[in-house]
Amino acid sequence: MIVFFKALLVVPITLLPILNPIAIAPIFLSMTGPIEPEIANRLAKRIAINCFFLLMGAIFIGSYVLDFFGISLPIVRVAGGIVVGMAGWKLLNDQSQDKLLNSVAASHGGQWDREELRRRSFYPFSFPLTVGPGTIAASVTLGTQMPHKPIDWLLTSIASAMGVLLTTVVVYLCYRFARNMERFLGDIGATVLMRLSAFILVCIGIEIGWAGVSDLIADIRLR
Template sequence: MSVAMSVFAKALVVVPITLLPILNPIANAPIFLTMTEQIQQGGANKLAKRIAINCFFLLVGAFFIGSYVLDFFGISLPIVRVGGGLIVATAGWGMLNDKGPDQLPTTVAASHPGYWSEEELRRRSFYPISFPLTVGPGTIAASITLGAQLPTKPVDWLITSFASMLGVLVTTLGIFLAYRFAGNLVRFLGDVGATVLLRLSAFILLCIGIEIGWTGFADLIADLKIS
């Protein structure tokens, strides 16, 4: 029983510790608020809930079937890391050097002045906010990596899988809280603090993208040396 509890606790802790630094929902909160500040508060709260649900299913799907999908298409995990790293780094670089975040409120206000329909909420809750802003290629690659490390012994597989799903639930709860209270966070930081956090988040996103891509590139080089 103690071994089973140890396996359960390890899986429960490893998933949030691995995914939350990549997801970084607190740093994404000002971006979320910027994209949704023109809609009603009730709509923004509902959107945060939908995003958390979307992210839960994205992460669980990547965790349990991601490696099989890659095998089916003949795509290796290092390739996913290189491609995902490039996308994440490009997004971070664009946020650092572009005025897009400052222009987002005007764009949203022009197209959806103060109200988003249910269909609009469902559509935008997935793209672009759930994917790729929140759960991007780097997070998916990390989830696939965790899923590929599931034990083969049936009992351990069941325990680890259940604990991992709880870990994903904890992770998505963090996403929901960060987005649900994004306004409180930005008010606490103030305009200057929110701007600094936004730019800092962009720089961290750039660094994460480079790190993910470099890890994949290093794995490819290692495979070439072995062969």
């Protein structure tokens, strides 16, 4: 049972600080625009489902996929850091937030059809905005640390799946009630939080990239 509860707690404790859904929620709002609450709820639910399968895949088969293509975790971290950092930098320097907010309403009138909702829920909202390369690298690392003893592996797998479920529930709640948080903060507060979140995203990208570069340098020194 100790193995079970340890795995259950390790997954959300490891992934939530990297996912940081509370900080990403204002960015989520800025990218969706003034869509209807029902559509926003469906979008948040689809994003949570997509994130669940992305994280499960990264934990259980991510290391095998990387081995198949000959890609190391440091390379994933470097590439992920660049992607996350560029996304944060673009949002941080975006001077046309109002245009971005209104573009969706102008194109869709607040109504997205099922195909549009499915497409947008995965890219860019699920990946790379929510589950970015840094989260995938952390998830793959968790997968490589699973015990080899069959009973322990089974317990750890079940606990990890439940941990991923808890993590994606938090993501859903943050995105589902992002509009309420925006109303509570007001326009100025929401703008400040969005800019601050974008800056944090840049910092996370640099940190992820530097971790990868450090691993590569250490690997060169060992050789």
